[in-house]
Amino acid sequence: MDQALPDDARPPRPRERNPERTTRDILLAAREEFVEHGLEGARVDRIATRAGANKRLLYHYVGNKEALYARVLLDAYRDIRAGEHELNLARLAPREAMAKLVGFTFDHFAEHPWFIRLLQTENIQRAAFVKEMPDLRELHSPIIRQIREVLSAGEAEGVFRTGVDPIQLYITIAGLSYFYFSNIHTLSVVFQDDLASEAGQATRRAHAIDVVLSYLAPKVLPHK
Structure with missing residues (x-):
């Protein structure tokens, strides 16, 4: 019989997908990016990093940089x-x-x-x-x-x-x-x-x- 692993030894569960929360985090991160760098200087990869999301989800939920800016x-x-x-x-x-x-x-x-x-x-x-x-x-x-x-x-x-x-x-x-x-x-x-x-x-x-x-x-x- 396999011995149960202690809680701190178990691999972390993947973050459950929550579209509303993810979109909110992306838009908040996008706002911070646009405020700091303007539209021209903003970068989608930095927005994704700020939001803790990958670029694929970012494009899926909101769109490209211009779409992000328009929504913000x-x-x-x-x-x-x-x-x-x-x-x-x-x-x-x-x-x-x-x-x-x-x-x-x-x-x-x-x-x-x-x-x-x-x-x-x-x-x-x-x-x-x-x-x-x-x-x-x-x-x-x-x-x-x-x-x-x-x-x-x-x-x-x-x-x-x-x-x-x-x-x-x-x-x-x-x-x-x-x-x-x-x-x-x-x-x-x-x-x-x-x-x-x-x-x-x-x-x-x-x-x-x-x-x-x-x-x-x-x-x-x-x-x-």
Whole structure:
């Protein structure tokens, strides 16, 4: 009778195939690779190594390097859009809703620095992959619709000025945070202030909210 081998002497069992987990690991590894090296500098073999998967599985579950990049970018956009949806802006008073949106946008960039790198990479590509995204309009139109509804409610209550373009406003909201975080290291050196510190970010966050709410306030004509 063969003697049973002790647990530590038995050969390791092969890792069970879990398509969802493998795909998730591949996409996370791909995101890290694209953030570090950009699209041109990224390498599929390094992505496979990071994910603990072989290249055959990588191509099987997602596709080539361009397909990986497109999927990572799409997931990044879906993530921020999902977060905006969860804000339930329509249930808030107009000023509170707008402050919440500005704060969320700032926090999203702060907590996801890789998102900025992906946006920079895609702009270098002149939005080549964004143009090919499925349901592009359906993905991005909800936030503009939410902003338009909040603006309309604010106008009706007399707390917002009239005639604000929701798309221009969203670009301003995103820009207030995007520029800050994409240039945070150079700005910290130039102004000799640690803008990446907790206090620095809190100051900037409050400033961004104040800028937007001040802009939206009804115009007051000077007394003659």
